[in-house]
Amino acid sequence: MGAPISFFVTGTDTSVGKTHISSALLLAIRRRALKAYGYKPVASGCERRNDEWISDDAEKLRAYSTTPTPDLALMNPIALPESIAPHLAAAHAKREIELPPLLAAHQALSLGAHAIVVEGAGGWAIPYSDHLMQADLVRALKLPVILVVGIRLGCINHAILSEIAIRADKCVLIGWIANRIDPECLYPDEVVETVKDELDAPLLADCPFGANIDLAARKCAPALDALGLVRRG
Ligand SMILES: Nc1ncnc2c1ncn2[C@@H]1O[C@H](COP(=O)(O)OP(=O)(O)OP(=O)(O)O)[C@@H](O)[C@H]1O
Ligand SMILES: [Mg+2]
Numbered sequence: 323m324g325a326p327i328s329f330f331v332t333g334t335d336t337s338v339g340k341t342h343i344s345s346a347l348l349l350a351i352r353r354r355a356l357k358a359y360g361y362k363p364v365a366s367g368c369e370r371r372n373d374e375w376i377s378d379d380a381e382k383l384r385a386y387s388t389t390p391t392p393d394l395a396l397m398n399p400i401a402l403p404e405s406i407a408p409h410l411a412a413a414h415a416k417r418e419i420e421l422p423p424l425l426a427a428h429q430a431l432s433l434g435a436h437a438i439v440v441e442g443a444g445g446w447a448i449p450y451s452d453h454l455m456q457a458d459l460v461r462a463l464k465l466p467v468i469l470v471v472g473i474r475l476g477c478i479n480h481a482i483l484s485e486i487a488i489r490a491d492k493c494v495l496i497g498w499i500a501n502r503i504d505p506e507c508l509y510p511d512e513v514v515e516t517v518k519d520e521l522d523a524p525l526l527a528d529c530p531f532g533a534n535i536d537l538a539a540r541k542c543a544p545a546l547d548a549l550g551l552v553r554r555g
Contacts, residue, residue, distance in 0.1 A: 327549055328361075328428070328438035329496070330465040332488070334480035336444045338472025339501035341379045343529065344441045346538035348386035350546055353539065354553040356436035357388040362398045363424045363459060364443045364450065367405030375401035379441060386535065392431060399427045408456075409449045419450035424459055437551055440465060446484050446491075457491035466496040468526065468545065473513055474504035481517045497526035497548050505531050524548070 331347070333340040344360060351358040360383025368375035380398035384391045391397070400419055402411035412419050431438055440463075442448065448456040460467060467488055471481045481498065488495045498521055500514045507513065518525050526545035529538050546552075 323434060323436070326432050326435040326438050327551055328432065328440060328463065328465055329549055330440045330442060330460045330463075330467045330493075331470060332442040332446045332467055332484070333470040334445060334472055334477050334484055337503075338470055338477075339503050339529070340441050340470050341382050342535070342538060343468075343470045343499055343501055343542060344439045345382055345386040345535050346529070346533075346542045347439050347545065348383065349535055349539035350543045351437045351439070351551055352386070352388060353543070354546065354551060356551060356554055357434060358437040358439060359387045359392060359431050359435050360384060360397060361428060361431055361438050361440045362443075363427070363440065364400040364402070364408045364419055364456075365398050366402040366408050366411035366443065368401040368403055370403070375403055377401050383439070383441060388435075396427050396430055399423050407448070408443050409451050412451065419454060421454065421459060421462060425462060428463055436554070437549075445480070446487050455491075457488075457493060460493050461491065466494045466549070469495060469498040469523070470501050471498050471517055472501050472503045473510050474507045478513065478516055478520065482520050485521050485523065495521075495523040497524045497545065499526050499542065499545060500528045502529060502531040 362380040365377035377398045404411045527542040
């Protein structure tokens with residue numbers, strides 16, 4: 323098997339549905355008879371269980387990955403206790419986030435996979451340490467980027483700024499996914515249309531409010547075509 327198609331899922335902010343959409347993409351990929359694994363390089367806000375720090379996001383991604391699934395430690399090499407920005411959580415845990423283990427885990431996951439869905443931490447502009455940004459990992463792995471836009475008040479600004487930042491970091495934004503996370507958002511269709519007009523990257527999928535992973539996977543399936551993930555067999 324050749325190198326998998328691996329891509330990075332970022333969002334306009336924390337809690338905009340990156341895990342939800344990444345899970346849906348994993349399920350959609352598996353429905354095309356392809357082997358897919360989720361990867362959460364860095365997670366904060368983990369829970370202590372049996373002497374290990376466990377990321378809720380990594381567990382969700384594992385639940386939608388091809389079985390048998392890799393060890394959680396491989397799917398999430400940096401699991402930090404406190405629910406704060408990664409570089410702060412690392413400093414508080416007396417750890418440093420460095421590239422080599424993150425690249426090695428991605429490489430190990432890649433063996434035998436057709437696709438790797440990499441979920442970022444927070445939004446785009448996230449420091450890993452004083453001298454490393456999340457974007458450095460994306461660049462090192464040459465990952466195309468999908469931006470999840472959580473449709474709510476303020477998201478137009480966040481979407482435009484995210485696109486500018488992704489391009490300034492010399493990464494490739496292949497498209498964005500509208501995720502309707504807020505039932506109170508007024509005129510969500512007009513907001514989606516505005517983001518569509520403002521961004522240079524295409525709208526790949528539109529996920530309704532309250533969609534479970536099954537429905538979200540069906541809505542997100544067209545995004546796989548943009549990634550070149552075609553059905554096997
Ligand atoms: N389309 C949707 N409709 C309703 N609720 C949603 C939708 N998408 C996500 N959610 C909910 O919003 C919350 C945040 O979603 P999620 O955990 O996927 O965000 P995230 O961007 O991965 O957050 P984090 O920055 O912590 O990784 C979760 O409770 C999730 O179930
Ligand atoms: Mg998440």
